Amino acid sequence: MRSRSGPSRGFKDMKVIHTQRVADEVTAVWLQALDGGNLPDYFPGQHITVQTNDPVSGEQLIRCYSLVGSAVEEGRKTYQIAVRFVPRPHDRPDLPDGRMSTVMNRHLAVDHKIQVQAPSGHFVIPAESTRPIVLVAGGIGITPMISHLETIATLQEQPRVHLVYANRSRETEAFADRLNQLQARMPSLTITRLWGAGEGELPYGVRVG
Ligand SMILES: Cc1cc2nc3c(=O)[nH]c(=O)nc-3n(C[C@H](O)[C@H](O)[C@H](O)COP(=O)(O)OP(=O)(O)OC[C@H]3O[C@@H](n4cnc5c(N)ncnc54)[C@H](O)[C@@H]3O)c2cc1C
Missing domain, CATH: 3.40.50.80 (Nucleotide-binding domain of ferredoxin-NADP reductase (FNR) module)
Structure with a gap:
């Protein structure tokens, strides 16, 4: 189990500026750089890697979340993700619910600090296409x-x-x-x-x- 620690290499300090319930057990989260600076665009389909500590155990959690919203934005200030709560398997009451998705759906509030790596990933959906x-x-x-x-x-x-x-x-x-x-x-x-x-x-x- 990882211990509590500060941001890892390549992670940028960000904070939650807005959350919204977008379906049963799904929370959309808007993130902004702590220094308020511009953020790089990305390709549709790419994800960010986010890092935060479990508020209960203190364990450091690192998970990937696909970016939501237009991939191209003039003077971009925010990234948006949406996280579905992952419960423990029905037949395993001994296991914890999904840890990061519990944080995102149960504990996150505006101004919560979170560390984020730059957008990445090879799952890229071309925006321009001559074919349907x-x-x-x-x-x-x-x-x-x-x-x-x-x-x-x-x-x-x-x-x-x-x-x-x-x-x-x-x-x-x-x-x-x-x-x-x-x-x-x-x-x-x-x-x-x-x-x-x-x-x-x-x-x-x-x-x-
Ligand atoms: C590129 C990419 C993009 C993604 N985009 C999204 C997205 O847009 N939205 C989204 O919601 N998710 C997305 N995911 C999934 C996300 O990264 C997490 O995997 C998800 O949120 C679950 O993380 P968690 O920490 O909540 O669950 P975990 O703590 O990792 O647990 C997952 C499951 O395992 C069970 N478990 C825990 N311990 C054990 C054990 N010892 N043995 C067996 N089972 C156990 C838990 O009960 C739970 O059911 C993406 C993943 C990738 C790789």
């Missing part, structure tokens, strides 16, 4: 897709995009409002939403169960 794009997301896997769509929404020429988005229920579907807003801004975007137990739109003979 199909995105498939399950649950919290929607985060890099939101970044991709909000980046495309800023382009003059928007490719056709179809998003297939599956969730257990409407309550657990993160970013429903933002997807509706994106559809209003992007005539080229179509979405198939799937929910468990026959609740969703099921075109093309798709079955969920």
